[in-house]
Amino acid sequence: MVKPSPKDKIIDAALSVASEMNWQFVTLTDIAREAQVSLSDVRGYFEDKTDILASYGRRVDQKMLDSVSDPDLSLSVKERLFDILMARFDALNADREAVVSIVSSFKLDPKQAVITLPHVCKSMIWALEAAGENTNGMHGALKIMGLTGAYLKVLGVWCKDESPDLSKTMASLDKVLGQCEKFFLK
DSSP states (O other): OOOOOHHHHHHHHHHHHHHHSOGGGOOHHHHHHHHTSOHHHHHHHOSSHHHHHHHHHHHHHHHHHHTOOSOOTTSOHHHHHHHHHHHHHHHHHTTHHHHHHHHHHHHHOHHHHHHHHHHHHHHHHHHHHHTTOOOOHHHHHHHHHHHHHHHHHHHHHHHHOOOTTOHHHHHHHHHHHHHHHHHTOO
16 A cells, blocks of 8 residues: 655545534644644645645546546537546545535635635646647637536535435536537537
């Protein structure tokens, strides 16, 4: 078994603490204590809690991208994005309690949601690129912003979807990607 890096150990500790209490109330000291490292060690790797979330997001992106190969261009963009984003939700499912805690805390602290938004946009860039979509220029920006909004809508459904096969999440994703296809996924 591979020993997690110190950075991964801190991310895992943050997720562990978030699964036990609302993210809004989690402190960097709580995370350091859970990781069994000093606060100075946490600071050596991360700027703040948002930076920890951004690193976690990159980990999820990596899992999402590892699950897909070159885009199958015989499928529609909608179908390709469906598979890619479901891989992302599957990756999030491994840390479900923590992610639900984090997402629910954004309702109480909208500033954190705004600060986190650029990181979600970056994840959607990777999803679009994995689907073989160009993200450059004005049309690319429209795709990124549209897919980010769509993803956030489905994330709300995922947070409440406790079915083993994520059927409500899949239905919501299919519906919202159908709407995206009409407007900017061409």
